Amino acid sequence: MRGYFADAEFVLVDAPGLQRSPGNETHLHAFSTIAIGNDGRGETLYLHTSPEFSMKKLLAAGEERIASIGHVWRNRERSALHHPEFTMLEWYRAGEAYGAVIADCVKLLRMAAELAGTEAFRFRGRQCDPRQEPERLGVVEAFQRFAGVDLFETMDAAGETDADALAERMRRVGLDVPEEYTWSYLFSRILVEKVEPNLGLGRITILDRYPAAEAALARRAADDPRVAERFELYACGVELANGFGELTDAEEQRRRFLVEMEEKQRLYGERYPLDEDLLAALPLLRPTSGVALGFDRLVMLAVGARRIEDVLWVPVAGGDR
Secondary structure, eight states: OHHHHHHTTOEEOOOOSEESOOOOOTTOOOOEEEEEOTTSOEEEEEEOSOSHHHHHHHHHTTOOEEEEEEEEEOTTOOSSSOOSEEEEEEEEEETOOTHHHHHHHHHHHHHHHHHHTOSSEEETTEEEOTTSOOEEEEHHHHHHHHHOOOGGGGBOTTOOBOHHHHHHHHHHTTOOOOSSOOHHHHHHHHIIIIIGGGSSSBSOEEEEOOBGGGOTTBOEETTEEEEESEEEEEETTEEEEEEEEBOOOHHHHHHHHHHHHHHHHHHHSOOOOOOHHHHHHGGGOOSEEEEEEEHHHHHHHHHTOSSGGGGSSSOOSSSOO
């Protein structure tokens, strides 16, 4: 894979793990530490959940094609598909539409199958042949097909969401709704329970055009402000990659980050600082596409492993056994 990026004239970069802000998404949780200066004073720093912020600063400084293969850390995540420390493959193409990174993903999945000597990815009885032509499916279409829920009926023309409208449509199709909820929570419930298990079966699924409310780092689609240039790539019902046509409007990005942090404070009683250097850098970016791919998950599917820990050299003690 390093050779793939070298042949495509990417620069491999090494983003620092310690950051003042680990990311500003509601359900993304970081590990924190205290950095003690020479004067004895402490400053809270975080292990990054993605090299994204650092890489976007490099793009703003003039880099055009960059990739990173390195460790990232995410707290509150441990299961057959999650590990608190894992390897992320992330790359960006300045001046290119996000279809270019989707094409990269498909090529890399096919390469993984070839290198592993397997005809199909496997996980929990499901199979996916990455050599087959991928399915490209819009999120709204997927919700209608697999859950019987029309998301557009729960959004206005600008993409603002109505949680009560989504709750009512869930009840109509026999889905449970808790007493307290948000639109985002209900969206995630339907996605995980009804949609994801049907994706990437037999062939790769590219789940595309997420609602703008669920795409904090992506620009809105030019033809419909209700949706954004965000995609996720699935094989065997497992999400492998998450990519965007990157948002470069600093004020809009600040607004979205603040909304995410307000919700994080409400749900988890904590919030992370904004990366002001990133916000200052965004207006310097050309239209850019980027994607992050879970390297360990890809290895796991390529070799037919039962859980992510089976493909890690030395898993963190404890957790899912």
